[in-house]
Amino acid sequence: MKRGVGLTEKLLAHELAHVLQWRLLGVFGFMYDYARFFLRHGYARHPLEMAARLAEQDEYFLHWAREILRTGRNQPEEQLNP
Numbered sequence: 001m002k003r004g005v006g007l008t009e010k011l012l013a014h015e016l017a018h019v020l021q022w023r024l025l026g027v028f029g030f031m032y033d034y035a036r037f038f039l040r041h042g043y044a045r046h047p048l049e050m051a052a053r054l055a056e057q058d059e060y061f062l063h064w065a066r067e068i069l070r071t072g073r074n075q076p077e078e079q080l081n082p
């Protein structure tokens with residue numbers, strides 16, 4: 001089997017991008033912006049979703065996802081300060 005980025009890795013990288021958005025915007029800020037952008041752009045061109053889709057191809061998020069899958073732990077601080 002060809003080695004590549006697995007579906008689980010991609011999905012997890014996508015969700016991790018949302019986790020960062022959530023942390024940056026706060027719970028209510030995220031919910032407010034998500035709803036506001038959804039009404040304006042729909043899902044396909046939603047800015048927060050477009051950013052999360054980019055994360056599926058981004059080595060930082062993929063590395064973070066792999067570490068979670070490997071260790072079962074979520075410690076982004078270790079990735080930020082190796």
Ligand SMILES: [Zn+2]
Pocket residue numbers: 014018048049052
């Ligand atoms: Zn998403």
